[in-house]
Amino acid sequence: DAKTTQPPSMDCAEGRAANLPCNHSTISGNEYVYWYRQIHSQGPQYIIHGLKNNETNEMASLIITEDRKSSTLILPHATLRDTAVYYCIVRLLLVGSEKLVFGKGMKLTVNP
Amino acid sequence: EAEVAQSPRYKITEKSQAVAFWCDPISGHATLYWYRQILGQGPELLVQFQDESVVDDSQLPKDRFSAERLKGVDSTLKIQPAELGDSAMYLCASSSGTVHGYTFGSGTRLTVV
Numbered sequence: 001d002a003k004t005t006q007p008p009s010m011d012c013a014e015g016r017a018a019n020l021p022c023n024h025s026t027i028s029g030n031e032y033v034y035w036y037r038q039i040h041s042q043g044p045q046y047i048i049h050g051l052k053n054n055e056t057n058e059m060a061s062l063i064i065t066e067d068r069k070s071s072t073l074i075l076p077h078a079t080l081r082d083t084a085v086y087y088c089i090v091r092l093l094l095v096g097s098e099k100l101v102f103g104k105g106m107k108l109t110v111n112p
Numbered sequence: 113e114a115e116v117a118q119s120p121r122y123k124i125t126e127k128s129q130a131v132a133f134w135c136d137p138i139s140g141h142a143t144l145y146w147y148r149q150i151l152g153q154g155p156e157l158l159v160q161f162q163d164e165s166v167v168d169d170s171q172l173p174k175d176r177f178s179a180e181r182l183k184g185v186d187s188t189l190k191i192q193p194a195e196l197g198d199s200a201m202y203l204c205a206s207s208s209g210t211v212h213g214y215t216f217g218s219g220t221r222l223t224v225v
Contacts, residue, residue, distance in 0.1 A: 041201075041218075041219075041221070042218055042219070043116075043203050043205070043216030043217050043218050043219050044155065044203075044216050045216070046214060046215075087154060099145065099157055099160055099168065100155075100157075100205075100214060101157070102147075102154030102155045102156070103154050104152075104153060104154050105154055
């Protein structure tokens, strides 16, 4: 069962920041938060992950609350190509427990 | 950039027929996964291999689905006989076991008519 809750959809204007929320209130201390996205008719693509600290890479930033019960994925300058389904996943990093369990995700639509 | 290769990209088959999908993971990735994604849903894990061994097939409908990874490299997922409800995207992924090492292929879109 998915351990995360995301709104089903969100709209964002092109060029603006997109802030995608995720609740994971039952996360355990050794579980990471991962974000993937899936553009129509393609396989899911890794975006970013984090444990406790905020993280940034060339694609996005991840803000994790101090109690780790929620997080926000930030796309700083959304483009039309960022339109996709975004999945927030919590995951252990133990050998034999690497599998990803997906929920329904959240559809982000970036509008011109 | 290394990719997970899947074929065919699209497949249309009649119900009760057999169908097979192929996956070639990233070289050196010991763990291979098959997922099924029904339209509007997130991917659902069907089977997980570690090298040539199945480590999790709890969600695989074993009466009609089978999967193998004989030499611990590429893998085949088979459905026999196909049913209308099997229409979905079948995704293969491989992992090196590291933090970033989970990569998906582009999938096979199956339509059963």
